[in-house]
Amino acid sequence: MGQATSAQQVPRISVEDITAFCDFFYKKTGISMDASRRYFIDRRLEERMLANECKTFREYLSLVKFQAGGAEMQALINEMTVNETYFFREDYQFTCLTRRMLDEIADNKDPRRDRIRIWSIPCSTGEEPYTIAISILENWKRASEFDIEILASDIDTRVIAKAQQGIYQARALHRVPTNIRETYFQQIDRDNWQVIKDLRESIDFSIVNVTNPAHMARLRNIDVIFCRNLLIYFDDISRRRAAEHFFDALNPGGFVCLGHSESMSRISNIFLPRKFPEALVHQRPMK
Amino acid sequence: MGLLKTSQKAQEDPTQAAGAMPLPELDDADPMQRRRAVRMRANEPDAVAALVGLLAREEDNLVRQTAFLELAALNSDEAALGVSELLSAADPALRNGALEALSTMPEHAVRLLEPLGYCPDPDVRIFAVLLANELHVESTSDWLMALAEREDDANVCSNLAEALGGTGRQDVLPILQSIIDKFPQEPFLAFAAETAMQRIREG
Structure with missing residues (x-):
């Protein structure tokens, strides 16, 4: 196990420690880490060990495993996940949403009784769910006929807090047209823009681990899931589990949108591929 | 109508409305209930026998996929051996499902190559060769x-x-x-x- 040095120095982490950690982290989150990310993992583990004044890796791992309330486990998840994104990223899928998917979903619903529910996972700092909301308001003609819920979840508590604040800098907004920026954002100082209150209040943010059956059991009656660039971090079994959870979360006929480099057909055959002019998406069969 | 505010939906969230459901059985007429049963049985000591037995008679693809996934997740000698019995099934989809499940548990599946190579059924030996190719061992x-x-x-x-x-x-x-x-x-x-x-x- 890791050797303590002095109180001021970074505790050393051995190859065995990393292997044990990767195994533990995978079981908890479904996220598979390998030696190619050794530097990334080391740095973050060292930071957490120092923050908790743990002198050995074993001491730190015990804290993570057995701490009441699981605060350190959550802090570790926050450190280990990557959250870089921006508004209107891979926007062909949002075009597909408002030109094709929503009409198909709406045709099978009664607007007096049924809602349309869209879920963004992982939502990171909120760029994706806000983009979905803006796309619907701007581009889907039937938006006013239905009650539409947008749910947004992430495993990282820190990014959820940022998403709820809805404050962004130029880098995240570089693909937002000026008229959209002026309609849905408010400049709060020289470098920062905040999503308007009405829109912020329209997104239901929550903490969800997609490999946790208890978390996923809370999510039902969804019509469209955006899950982009998450499953690439999972191993085969976790990917298939996530696909099964998505299937259960969706209404019959509901859609899953994955990232451009991801393929559901390589994960599971329980969804039907739907090739729209704008995008290939994956549909839960109607029956 | 339009985007619902989070405050508007709190009182009638359909995700919270589901009541307690009866415990499902592996022979339930509803495939969705059989899937639930598969997941619940996966944690029981006789899971491998129960799930392999189910797969031998199950025709619904969704239930099959869940059962194969749970067996693969068990990742044990017993699970690999149970799944390998399905390599001689008449249904090609079932055989392919078994091959796929075995390929996700290489350290257990590799031990089965020797006996599978002596199976009198040449189709099983073909699957054993395909499996060997998939294992990357x-x-x-x-x-x-x-x-x-x-x-x-x-x-x-x-x-x-x-x-x-x-x-x-x-x-x-x-x-x-x-x-x-x-x-x-x-x-x-x-x-x-x-x-x-x-x-x-x-x-």
Whole structure:
């Protein structure tokens, strides 16, 4: 196990420690880490060990495993996940949403009784769910006929807090047209823009681990899931589990949108591929 | 109408409305209930026998996928052995599902190659060869060579030729030649073995 040095120095982490950690982290989150990310993992583990004044890796791992309330486990998840994104990223899928998917979903619903529910996972700092909301308001003609819920979840508590604040800098907004920026954002100082209150209040943010059956059991009656660039971090079994959870979360006929480099057909055959002019998406069969 | 505010939906969230559901059974008429039952049974001591038994009679793809997933997640010698029994099923989709599940538990599946290679059913031996190819375990090339030396079924040898071609080992060349010699009346086998030999020579 890791050797303590002095109180001021970074505790050393051995190859065995990393292997044990990767195994533990995978079981908890479904996220598979390998030696190619050794530097990334080391740095973050060292930071957490120092923050908790743990002198050995074993001491730190015990804290993570057995701490009441699981605060350190959550802090570790926050450190280990990557959250870089921006508004209107891979926007062909949002075009597909408002030109094709929503009409198909709406045709099978009664607007007096049924809602349309869209879920963004992982939502990171909120760029994706806000983009979905803006796309619907701007581009889907039937938006006013239905009650539409947008749910947004992430495993990282820190990014959820940022998403709820809805404050962004130029880098995240570089693909937002000026008229959209002026309609849905408010400049709060020289470098920062905040999503308007009405829109912020329209997104239901929550903490969800997609490999946790208890978390996923809370999510039902969804019509469209955006899950982009998450499953690439999972191993085969976790990917298939996530696909099964998505299937259960969706209404019959509901859609899953994955990232451009991801393929559901390589994960599971329980969804039907739907090739729209704008995008290939994956549909839960109607029956 | 339009985007719902989070405050508006709190009182009538359909995700919170589901009441307690009865415990599902593996023989329930509803496939969705059978899926639930599969997940619940996966944690029980007799899970492998129960899930393999279910797979042998189950026709719904969704239930099958869930059962294979749970067996693969068990990742044990017992699970691998149970799944391997399905390699001789009449239904090709079931055999393929078994192959896929086995390939996700390489350290347990690799131990089954030896007995599978002696199965009297040539179709099972073909699946064993395909499995060896999927496992990405170094020792499987020795097993492929040993099987090729004694195998006398042309279809199995055809699959062996392709798998041996993927090993990159120079010492499989005489074995590939012996496959050609063993079946002088089967030109497709000569083609498969020569293609494999060329692949190895070209590195």
